[in-house]
Amino acid sequence: MFHKVMGKEFMGKIERNPNGALSRRGFLEGAAGLTFALSIPGALFAPRVALADNAPGAIGAWVTIGADGAIVLAIPVAEMGQGSLTGLAMVFAEEMDADWSRVSTTYPPVKPEIFGNPIFGGMMVTYGSGSIRGYWDKVRLQAAAVRQVLIQAAADRWQVPLSELHTEPSLVVHAASNRSMSYGEIAGFAQVPATMPTIDKSALKKMADYRILGKNTPRLDIPEKIDGSALYAIDVQVPNMVYATVLRTPVEGGSPEHVDDVAALKVPGVLKVVPLKNSVGVVAETIEAAFKGRSALQVSWSSVPTDSFDSTSGLKEFLGRAGKLDDKGVSYVAKGNVDDAFAKAAKVMSSQYSSEYVYHAQMEPMNVTASVGPGGDSAEIWIGTQGVSINANAAAAMLKTTPDKIKLNQFYLGGGYGRRSPADMLPEVLPLAKAMQRPVKLIWTREQDVKSAQMRPMTGHQVDAALDADGKVTGWRHRVVGESVVAYRGTEKALENNKGLDNIVLEGSKHEYGIANQSIAYLREKRGIAVASWRGIGAGYNKFVIESFIDEIAAAQNKDPVAFRLELLKDEPRAQAVIKAVVEKSGWGKAVADGHALGFSYAKVVETYVAAVGEISLDTKTGIVRAHRFWLALDPGIVLNPDSVLAQTEGNVIFGLSQTFKEQVSISGGQVQQNNFYDYPVLRMSEMPEIDIQLMPTDNPAKGIGEASLPLIAPCVGNALFKLTGKRFRALPMSPERVKAVTGV
Amino acid sequence: MAITFTVNNKPASVDAGPETPLLWVVREHLKLTGTKYGCGAGMCGACTVHLDGKAVRSCQTPVAMVAGKNVTTIEGLSANSDHPLQKAWLDLQVPQCGYCQSGQIMQAAALLAANKNPSRDDIVRHMDGNICRCGTYPRILRAVERAAKQGA
Numbered sequence: 001m002f003h004k005v006m007g008k009e010f011m012g013k014i015e016r017n018p019n020g021a022l023s024r025r026g027f028l029e030g031a032a033g034l035t036f037a038l039s040i041p042g043a044l045f046a047p048r049v050a051l052a053d054n055a056p057g058a059i060g061a062w063v064t065i066g067a068d069g070a071i072v073l074a075i076p077v078a079e080m081g082q083g084s085l086t087g088l089a090m091v092f093a094e095e096m097d098a099d100w101s102r103v104s105t106t107y108p109p110v111k112p113e114i115f116g117n118p119i120f121g122g123m124m125v126t127y128g129s130g131s132i133r134g135y136w137d138k139v140r141l142q143a144a145a146v147r148q149v150l151i152q153a154a155a156d157r158w159q160v161p162l163s164e165l166h167t168e169p170s171l172v173v174h175a176a177s178n179r180s181m182s183y184g185e186i187a188g189f190a191q192v193p194a195t196m197p198t199i200d201k202s203a204l205k206k207m208a209d210y211r212i213l214g215k216n217t218p219r220l221d222i223p224e225k226i227d228g229s230a231l232y233a234i235d236v237q238v239p240n241m242v243y244a245t246v247l248r249t250p251v252e253g254g255s256p257e258h259v260d261d262v263a264a265l266k267v268p269g270v271l272k273v274v275p276l277k278n279s280v281g282v283v284a285e286t287i288e289a290a291f292k293g294r295s296a297l298q299v300s301w302s303s304v305p306t307d308s309f310d311s312t313s314g315l316k317e318f319l320g321r322a323g324k325l326d327d328k329g330v331s332y333v334a335k336g337n338v339d340d341a342f343a344k345a346a347k348v349m350s351s352q353y354s355s356e357y358v359y360h361a362q363m364e365p366m367n368v369t370a371s372v373g374p375g376g377d378s379a380e381i382w383i384g385t386q387g388v389s390i391n392a393n394a395a396a397a398m399l400k401t402t403p404d405k406i407k408l409n410q411f412y413l414g415g416g417y418g419r420r421s422p423a424d425m426l427p428e429v430l431p432l433a434k435a436m437q438r439p440v441k442l443i444w445t446r447e448q449d450v451k452s453a454q455m456r457p458m459t460g461h462q463v464d465a466a467l468d469a470d471g472k473v474t475g476w477r478h479r480v481v482g483e484s485v486v487a488y489r490g491t492e493k494a495l496e497n498n499k500g501l502d503n504i505v506l507e508g509s510k511h512e513y514g515i516a517n518q519s520i521a522y523l524r525e526k527r528g529i530a531v532a533s534w535r536g537i538g539a540g541y542n543k544f545v546i547e548s549f550i551d552e553i554a555a556a557q558n559k560d561p562v563a564f565r566l567e568l569l570k571d572e573p574r575a576q577a578v579i580k581a582v583v584e585k586s587g588w589g590k591a592v593a594d595g596h597a598l599g600f601s602y603a604k605v606v607e608t609y610v611a612a613v614g615e616i617s618l619d620t621k622t623g624i625v626r627a628h629r630f631w632l633a634l635d636p637g638i639v640l641n642p643d644s645v646l647a648q649t650e651g652n653v654i655f656g657l658s659q660t661f662k663e664q665v666s667i668s669g670g671q672v673q674q675n676n677f678y679d680y681p682v683l684r685m686s687e688m689p690e691i692d693i694q695l696m697p698t699d700n701p702a703k704g705i706g707e708a709s710l711p712l713i714a715p716c717v718g719n720a721l722f723k724l725t726g727k728r729f730r731a732l733p734m735s736p737e738r739v740k741a742v743t744g745v
Numbered sequence: 746m747a748i749t750f751t752v753n754n755k756p757a758s759v760d761a762g763p764e765t766p767l768l769w770v771v772r773e774h775l776k777l778t779g780t781k782y783g784c785g786a787g788m789c790g791a792c793t794v795h796l797d798g799k800a801v802r803s804c805q806t807p808v809a810m811v812a813g814k815n816v817t818t819i820e821g822l823s824a825n826s827d828h829p830l831q832k833a834w835l836d837l838q839v840p841q842c843g844y845c846q847s848g849q850i851m852q853a854a855a856l857l858a859a860n861k862n863p864s865r866d867d868i869v870r871h872m873d874g875n876i877c878r879c880g881t882y883p884r885i886l887r888a889v890e891r892a893a894k895q896g897a
Contacts, residue, residue: 081841081879218838225843226834227826228779228819232844235778243773268762288762288769291785363783363791363844363878414781414844415878446784643838647884651841654880677788677876685882686873 057187059146060196061114062092062139069170069184071098074108076115077135078126078386079221080416081651082706083644086219087132088139090640094212095143095205098183099170105220107410110392110403123389127421127533129606129704132640136701137201144199152197153190154181169211207638207699214697216643221412233384233411234443236369241439242271243287244432245294246279248452251670252530253304256280260298267293274435281432283440291445306528306670311357311458314527314667318460318481319352321523329479329523330500333510336517338466341475345466349556351549352462355541355732357455357665358534359674361682364414365449368425370395371439378405379430380439384413387421394423398430417655418533419454422489450680451672454489455665456534457482457505461545466517471557473568476515478545480506480538481523483531500524508539508711511546512575512604513568529667535655539605539711544732547601547715552728561600561719562588574635574698575602578611581633581694586613593617596628599720601712606704608636614689614716618724620745623736625717627657627689632709634693637700645705649693652706656713658683664733750811752777753821763809767801768792770808771818779819779847783876790875793848794818800855819847822854829895830854833888841879849875853889863893 057064064072073092079085085105093103108115116122119134147167154172155162164176170183207214224230249255259280261273269289274281280299284290321327342348369382377399385391388410396403413420425442433440444452459482466475485504487495495502501522509520534540554564562583569575579602582588592598595617602611615629630653639645662681666673674680718729727742749758752775759774766785771777771794780803783791787805794803795817796810822828826835830850833839840846849872856863856871863871868889877885 222835222838222840225840225846226831228847230843237776287773288765361878415842650883651880654882676786677784682876682878684873686869688882691883
């Protein structure tokens with residue numbers, strides 16, 4: 001009877017019990033303690049429940065325990081397939097010593113002061129592979145405090161010293177008197193202190209004592225994802241709602257100047273056409289009418305400087321700048337004396353690398369539903385977002401109100417990969433909802449999603465190595481040219497505050513190779529393109545550059561690329577371990593099939609150590625590269641849920657191959673040229689390799705795995721292609737046309 | 746004019762323009778939201794449903810075309826989420842973000858209904874029109890093979 005009661009407007013609850021596929025169908029029988037039921041047939045909408053304050057059974061803000069022993073954890077991470085909803089729940093349950101089979105989760109209310117991620121300024125956000133590593137200590141300390149309250153309550157009830165008690169899963173045990181009490185029982189009478197007890201970190205469980213962590217644990221969200229019952233924001237049904245879509249400016253920053261809406265308004269069902277800051281909204285009784293109305297709009301847009309931008313000539317300019325060494329840019333790493341190392345070098349090697357704009361292509365097109373209160377100073381929002389705090393704060397700012405007037409309902413995300421962090425849908429949906437005085441469900445067409453892509457920046461690189469007479473690398477210089485994600489997604493001020501260094505663009509540009517003199521510099525471009533975080537962020541291209549160039553240096557000295565790296569990484573035992581493991585697993589150095597070749601790459605990404613070997617072949621006639629097999633070894637520290645790490649790593653290989661071979665957004669006249677999956681293809685099943693992964697957990701804090709392996713894939717392929725053809729592939733993507741151009745066939 | 750057909754063996758009647766994509770009829774008119782909008786161009790397979798037992802892209806199927814026919818969506822694939830494919834999907838922990846998975850399962854179910862013992866190539870060829878951006882293809886393939894073995 002200790003389940004929480006939810007917001008009055010919406011009735012329903014999704015339980016996430018790993019032992020049963022409870023879904024909307026299972027509502028009534030599964031939710032015995034709930035005070036509500038779905039009463040409207042077909043009203044399938046049930047948001048993830050927000051725990052109310054001070055509800056019965058609440059032990060602190062994070063957990064509620066029912067008399068029947070059911071445990072509901074408030075887990076403040078967006079679930080977009082990366083598995084950290086389950087992962088973080090496992091961490092909590094482990095430290096609380098909960099019976100995992102009784103655990104389900106809910107999304108907490110927007111209270112960053114309680115639920116914020118310490119590594120992201122205390123905001124409730126889910127990005128940067130930051131959920132487990134960010135909440136690792138915080139959640140364990142919270143959970144330990146809950147356990148402490150339960151033990152204390154039992155001690156008081158039995159009048160025994162605290163020191164005589166221990167816990168078994170969901171049970172407090174007094175061994176001396178052979179008594180035990182379940183957590184559910186205790187929750188019924190426990191006096192929860194106004195302030196939860198403070199736990200010392202040294203009292204937290206050790207890896208050797210884990211019951212839950214480290215074991216394969218079915219993900220809590222999967223039962224709902226096999227029968228259509230999982231709810232994404234696009235599935236929201238709100239009483240009295242209308243539908244909307246937008247036609248957005250074809251060039252970032254443009255505004256509608258003249259809107260001819262005559263034809264759009266003639267489409268049956270279209271209710272209203274509303275010019276917005278950077279788009280024109282079409283509101284209709286049905287989504288099909290809204291889409292049709294959008295197609296009928298005639299809009300002219302204001303001109304902006306970006307109108308003249310072209311990505312083909314732009315990339316040439318980026319590369320030209322990368323090569324002009326007197327243009328210093330902003331120094332990111334300055335170690336030793338690089339100028340001296342290059343002046344004294346017996347040999348200098350230089351190469352230029354590049355990457356194109358790439359699009360997230362998340363399967364769920366951007367969408368949001370909102371209603372604005374009659375006074376215009378409150379709102380309810382239904383969204384699947386990586387940026388809960390960002391959206392709640394932005395909505396409050398836009399409505400000139402306080403965040404407590406914004407109710408945000410979080411849903412599953414149909415792919416995130418960095419796309420769903422900002423509040424970029426609110427400047428559209430809030431004015432529309434206000435204009436209509438009805439809830440508005442706004443859905444972008446796929447074409448709009450492509451045309452308004454926020455992309456991983458296009459980059460140009462120059463990388464130079466100084467070598468002494470023995471071939472030892474004495475100097476390393478890497479210059480990264482591209483637009484700023486921090487400035488676009490954040491503010492100019494944020495970039496200034498970081499001394500002009502864009503930590504998203506530069507991510508992954510540092511490496512562990514023990515080179516005495518190094519410089520890494522950022523040369524910022526301002527072209528007005530919408531640039532964003534994308535799975536793997538900067539590491540996606542920076543590791544391509546580093547791992548390809550290290551391979552070049554090894555090849556120039558006729559050294560085995562693995563042996564060469566091991567020498568440079570002699571002080572990095574965790575790197576050595578993953579490299580040696582993948583070498584052994586893959587049979588590196590042994591013969592492969594005719595026309596096939598192996599490539600190697602290593603990197604530490606989001607503090608996870610990864611090594612990869614890939615086997616490829618090339619159809620010289622078509623320029624199509626086939627990836628046959630990939631072997632990877634990973635050390636992310638403690639592995640929470642091994643099968644989930646394997647799943648993420650498989651996804652990294654597939655996603656990584658997709659960006660290696662296929663993905664490119666081209667821009668002409670400031671406009672994205674692609675439209676849909678027919679001209680922005682992504683990897684399909686027939687193109688996937690076999691994947692063989694070895695997890696090598698170590699007793700180090702758990703680090704990110706959702707994007708750790710992706711950056712290794714492109715250099716692995718490029719290095720294998722070098723072995724096969726003797727040519728270097730320095731531009732992403734390695735599309736068939738480019739491969740043919742490089743091989744000269 | 747109302748268009749009448751059956752959805753998951755129940756009669757349905759909707760008042761929608763004849764050219765309205767079945768996708769929107771199923772999702773927004775009938776509130777069966779397991780079927781997903783991915784591309785609206787028949788390129789991704791997220792909207793896959795069965796029309797008289799055959800897999801079709803509901804975004805490319807005008808509702809007028811289904812008059813008098815039987816539509817099956819993911820919600821109607823099995824009574825208790827226990828189709829052999831769904832069991833295999835659960836066992837092998839296939840979904841990640843999950844958005845494409847209704848379409849993947851419906852696409853695979855049409856294959857197994859027609860071919861009890863598909864080869865790996867048969868499966869890949871049949872499934873190649875369904876995009877999974879998260880990259881769950883290896884597990885989809887294994888799950889279809891497992892379901893076939895267990896007699897879907």
